[in-house]
Amino acid sequence: MEKWKIEMQRSFRKPEEIVRKFPHIDLNSLRNITSIFPMRITPYYFNLIQVIDDPIYKQVIPDQRELEDFSGVPDPLNEEEQSPISGVVHRYPDRVLLTVTNVCAVFCRFCTRKRMVGKRAITINNIKEGINYVKENQRIKEVIISGGDPLSLCDENLEFIIKEIRSISHIDIIRIGTRMPCTLPLRITPSLCKMLKKYHPLYINTHFNHPRELTEEAKKSLEMLADSGIPLGNQAVLLKDINDDAKTLSELFRGLLKFRVKPYYLYQADLVEGTYHFRTPLGKGIEIMQSLQGNLSGMCIPKFILDTPGGGGKVPLTPKYLQKVLPEGVLLKNYQGKTIFYPEVNSRGEKMPFENIQLAFDFEEIIKGDKKN
Numbered sequence: 530m531e532k533w534k535i536e537m538q539r540s541f542r543k544p545e546e547i548v549r550k551f552p553h554i555d556l557n558s559l560r561n562i563t564s565i566f567p568m569r570i571t572p573y574y575f576n577l578i579q580v581i582d583d584p585i586y587k588q589v590i591p592d593q594r595e596l597e598d599f600s601g602v603p604d605p606l607n608e609e610e611q612s613p614i615s616g617v618v619h620r621y622p623d624r625v626l627l628t629v630t631n632v633c634a635v636f637c638r639f640c641t642r643k644r645m646v647g648k649r650a651i652t653i654n655n656i657k658e659g660i661n662y663v664k665e666n667q668r669i670k671e672v673i674i675s676g677g678d679p680l681s682l683c684d685e686n687l688e689f690i691i692k693e694i695r696s697i698s699h700i701d702i703i704r705i706g707t708r709m710p711c712t713l714p715l716r717i718t719p720s721l722c723k724m725l726k727k728y729h730p731l732y733i734n735t736h737f738n739h740p741r742e743l744t745e746e747a748k749k750s751l752e753m754l755a756d757s758g759i760p761l762g763n764q765a766v767l768l769k770d771i772n773d774d775a776k777t778l779s780e781l782f783r784g785l786l787k788f789r790v791k792p793y794y795l796y797q798a799d800l801v802e803g804t805y806h807f808r809t810p811l812g813k814g815i816e817i818m819q820s821l822q823g824n825l826s827g828m829c830i831p832k833f834i835l836d837t838p839g840g841g842g843k844v845p846l847t848p849k850y851l852q853k854v855l856p857e858g859v860l861l862k863n864y865q866g867k868t869i870f871y872p873e874v875n876s877r878g879e880k881m882p883f884e885n886i887q888l889a890f891d892f893e894e895i896i897k898g899d900k901k902n
């Protein structure tokens with residue numbers, strides 16, 4: 530059997546296994562939590578934990594607070610309702626999300642699909658119906674293969690799905706979302722890469738949240754994918770007391786870029802049931818983005834994204850750079866906080882009035898509010 534499959538099988542899923550390693554955890558409490566929100570941790574990822582409550586520990590070890598959160602809902606993004614058939618989420622005109630498995634190597638405690646990961650099984654029939662849906666909808670140009678973690682499927686099953694999608698003539702782009710380079714880098718094998726590169730243009734978005742996850746093993750797996758011609762992006766989640774400061778995130782984003790991964794999105798943690806203790810105030814993310822802009826290579830600055838409740842889609846939030854609209858141009862704030870005038874001129878160099886005013890929301894109030902807390 531392949532090494533990654535053995536590692537998958539050896540994942541910690543039983544409360545007893547965790548209590549043996551961390552005797553301070555109450556066994557009954559852990560049983561309660563995992564009966565509602567299952568647990569799964571690969572030995573590789575577990576071994577990255579250095580001390581109790583460190584940024585790795587917090588991402589995967591269940592916490593009593595998961596059962597004490599009444600602010601979140603099971604499905605804040607309204608995925609179930611925007612699902613024309615089981616396993617497909619069709620929110621935007623040109624792309625769909627296809628969930629092909631409910632299994633991941635590691636169950637992140639802040640997961641946005643906490644309602645289904647490790648619980649509801651997805652059948653091959655669901656997947657086939659999903660692919661048929663894509664076939665019948667000419668407007669769809671891109672399929673995002675998601676889950677669960679699609680790379681928890683074996684190469685053969687994964688290839689069956691990718692091959693079917695690639696055979697649809699109106700599909701340009703195949704995108705895979707996977708956390709395997711972070712949680713089980715052994716999954717990235719030469720045979721997987723050889724298979725994937727047959728189906729270009731194929732993109733992979735991975736998921737690293739903390740510089741401590743950027744190990745030699747992770748580096749090797751990412752290099753193998755990049756060497757197979759697969760452009761790599763990263764989707765991180767802003768997590769309270771894990772990575773919610775500019776220093777940690779700049780280290781993460783710089784490190785990712787060195788591993789040839791372009792930071793794509795930084796997400797505000799969704800309003801998912803059982804994840805309240807991970808959430809940061811909205812102003813926090815904006816504040817962090819503001820301190821990164823200009824100080825860090827633009828290549829490694831992601832967009833800060835809110836996935837809006839009810840399935841309204843993703844909305845990027847930016848610091849307020851446009852300070853004031855004047856009759857002859859705009860006042861901008863640069864990365865050093867300096868105010869700079871930018872004139873609106875026509876082809877003859879004459880001044881003209883600024884048009885199409887679309888000011889962003891004023892988040893300065895929110896940021897101010899946070900600082901008080």
Ligand SMILES: *Cc1c(COP(=O)(O)O)cnc(C)c1O
Pocket residue numbers: 618619620621624625626673843
């Ligand atoms: C996030 C998401 C996408 C992809 O959005 P991009 O902005 O293109 O990365 C597509 N469909 C659904 C349902 C999503 O949640």
